[in-house]
Amino acid sequence: MSNLSIRRAKISDIPSIHSIEKKSFERPWSFTSFLFELKNPFSFFYVLEKDEKIAGYFIIWDMGEEFHLANIAVHPEERGKGYARSILEHIVEMAKKENKKKIRLEVRVSNKRAISIYEKFGFEKNGIIKGYYGNEDGIEFVYRLKGKL
Numbered sequence: 001m002s003n004l005s006i007r008r009a010k011i012s013d014i015p016s017i018h019s020i021e022k023k024s025f026e027r028p029w030s031f032t033s034f035l036f037e038l039k040n041p042f043s044f045f046y047v048l049e050k051d052e053k054i055a056g057y058f059i060i061w062d063m064g065e066e067f068h069l070a071n072i073a074v075h076p077e078e079r080g081k082g083y084a085r086s087i088l089e090h091i092v093e094m095a096k097k098e099n100k101k102k103i104r105l106e107v108r109v110s111n112k113r114a115i116s117i118y119e120k121f122g123f124e125k126n127g128i129i130k131g132y133y134g135n136e137d138g139i140e141f142v143y144r145l146k147g148k149l
């Protein structure tokens, strides 16, 4: 049995996080932008740790009434094990505690895998944002917390 936990990111995690980021995105965030997020008071920056190794991470921005999921990735060798689902469940719990109404995110129209995960999880498509990624459109998804309009 592997030992899984979700905890706040710290400075010594950034090299592993950035390495996963580069394997995961066409236009990865810079090392410095992760350092910035550690200090950003509006940011919830967490890692998923498996047997003391970073298996994934996520960054949420607190936008007042809603959370914005700014970044989420799972290490390529750890995908398909339900970790993204666990992360999303964790985010919903955090959103409830913080009394948020919605969780919002954007995804590339070509990212079929992420889109299917968000749809299965209960996110609703809120529209297309033309040219959101410069070379590609984005889909905006919203997850509404129960009992919140």
Ligand SMILES: CC(C)(COP(=O)(O)OP(=O)(O)OC[C@H]1O[C@@H](n2cnc3c(N)ncnc32)[C@H](O)[C@@H]1OP(=O)(O)O)[C@@H](O)C(=O)NCCC(=O)NCCS
Residues within 6 Å of the ligand: 024, 025, 072, 073, 074, 075, 078, 079, 080, 081, 082, 083, 084, 085, 086, 105, 106, 107, 108, 111, 112, 113, 114, 116, 117, 120
């Ligand atoms: C998107 C990402 C975070 C998903 O992480 P993951 O841990 O592999 O996802 P999970 O294992 O939790 O999969 C969740 C669901 O997707 C399904 N799934 C797994 N592989 C899939 C595939 N290749 N295509 C479609 N669905 C798939 C699973 O069956 C699971 O469904 P279930 O909960 O009904 O069983 C991961 O692929 C990743 O880091 N991608 C690169 C970064 C990225 O695109 N981030 C999202 C940007 S918006």
